[in-house]
Amino acid sequence: REVSWQIEAAPLHEFGDITTDMENMQVVVHLNTKVCEKRKISPAEIMEVAPKKIRDRRHYRDFEHDIDEAKATLIFTPKDRESYQNLFQLAEHVRNVIVQGIDDILRVVVRKETGEYILYTEGSNLKDVFDVAGVDTTRTRTNNISEIAQVLGIEAARNAIIHEAQSTLNEQGILVDVRHIMLVADMMCMEGEVKQIGRHGIAGEKESVLSRAAFEVTVNHLLDAAVANETDELSGVTENVIVGQPIQLGTGDVRLVAVKQRDN
Numbered sequence: 001r002e003v004s005w006q007i008e009a010a011p012l013h014e015f016g017d018i019t020t021d022m023e024n025m026q027v028v029v030h031l032n033t034k035v036c037e038k039r040k041i042s043p044a045e046i047m048e049v050a051p052k053k054i055r056d057r058r059h060y061r062d063f064e065h066d067i068d069e070a071k072a073t074l075i076f077t078p079k080d081r082e083s084y085q086n087l088f089q090l091a092e093h094v095r096n097v098i099v100q101g102i103d104d105i106l107r108v109v110v111r112k113e114t115g116e117y118i119l120y121t122e123g124s125n126l127k128d129v130f131d132v133a134g135v136d137t138t139r140t141r142t143n144n145i146s147e148i149a150q151v152l153g154i155e156a157a158r159n160a161i162i163h164e165a166q167s168t169l170n171e172q173g174i175l176v177d178v179r180h181i182m183l184v185a186d187m188m189c190m191e192g193e194v195k196q197i198g199r200h201g202i203a204g205e206k207e208s209v210l211s212r213a214a215f216e217v218t219v220n221h222l223l224d225a226a227v228a229n230e231t232d233e234l235s236g237v238t239e240n241v242i243v244g245q246p247i248q249l250g251t252g253d254v255r256l257v258a259v260k261q262r263d264n
Contacts, residue, residue, distance in 0.1 A: 001110060003134040004119055005039050008108040010100040012050055015039075016072075020091045025081040027091045031072040039100065043072040046099045050074060053097050060093045062086065102128045126151045149194050157194050161185040208232050210239035 012018065016031040029050075031043045051065045051074075066075045076094055078086040104125040111118050119135075124142040129135055130151075142148060143164055149157035165181045187202055188195050195201040203215040209232045213221040225232075234240055237247045246252030 002040055003132060004108040004110050005041075006101060006132045006134075007105055007119065007121065007129060008101045009098045009103055009105055009123075010039070011096045012046070012099050013095045015041075015046055015099065018091070018095055020087065022084065022087065025077065025087055027076040027087070027094050029074040029076070029094065031074070033072055036072075041100050044069055047072075047074045049099050050094070050097050051076075053099065054093050057103060058093050058097060060090070063090050105129075145194055149189075154189050154192055154194070158185045158189040161188060161194075206236075208234075208236050208239045210234075210242050211236055214238050214242060 012029065015035050016029055019028050019030075020026075021028055031046060033043060036043050036046065047067045047069070051063075054063070055061050062079045064077050064079065066077075067073075068075070076090055078090045080086045102125045105121045105123040107122040109120045111120060124144045124147060126140070126142055126144075126147055129140060130137050141160070141163075143160075145157050145160050145164070148160045162178065162181050162185045165184070166176075166178065169176050184197070188197065195205075197203060199212075199216045204212060206212050209221060209225040209230050213225075232239055234243065234245070235248060237249065240247045240252075
């Protein structure tokens with residue numbers, strides 16, 4: 001539970017009472033020290049983090065703040081005290097600023113499985129989660145392939161694609177040889193970045209005009225190829241099937257060359 005508190009994003013309103021003082025144009029935060037003690041965070045730390053995060057993460061800077069550590073009270077005042085709208089806008093930022101946990105992880109569920117505790121999260125942030133004490137980084141995973149590539153590298157992203165594809169197919173009772181999935185993962189990652197299999201990725205970058213046209217947006221591909229004066233070598237499977245001739249594999253890859261001998 002303590003580890004989950006370090007991960008799950010907790011807004012300021014969970015740690016005490018927040019009141020909007022319209023008479024003095026202030027937003028007053030009274031921290032509940034018992035809640036802070038239970039969640040293993042000091043009031044002083046919250047009072048330091050809250051104003052900083054409102055400025056840095058929420059990009060709101062039109063306010064000043066005062067801290068009373070003895071009373072565990074934090075007072076926010078808008079710079080423009082003539083407008084109630086500014087006061088209410090500041091109050092909204094104060095209520096929802098994240099003071100404990102990781103901003104991108106909205107919820108954490110703790111489950112006990114096979115004698116150990118596993119944390120399931122809504123949202124992911126690998127880089128920050130790896131810094132949390134108590135997290136086994138060797139067994140932490142996410143289904144955000146792009147994030148894996150960014151944090152751990154392209155080989156880790158390739159392994160994640162294979163794992164996700166296999167687990168999805170196995171859940172449906174579909175058995176596919178892992179080498180097929182590995183081949184797809186290799187194609188997606190072979191240029192050092194994760195590319196989708198679609199018209200904006202692998203299929204859209206094929207050399208063959210007819211192969212590209214057979215996948216999606218046929219007319220656009222043919223028009224672009226005509227304007228660019230592209231030629232198709234008819235070297236792949238798809239394009240040869242389209243024009244109705246044998247593919248250049250197996251039997252179709254063998255050509256009989258007749259040689260006429262000279263008479264001596």
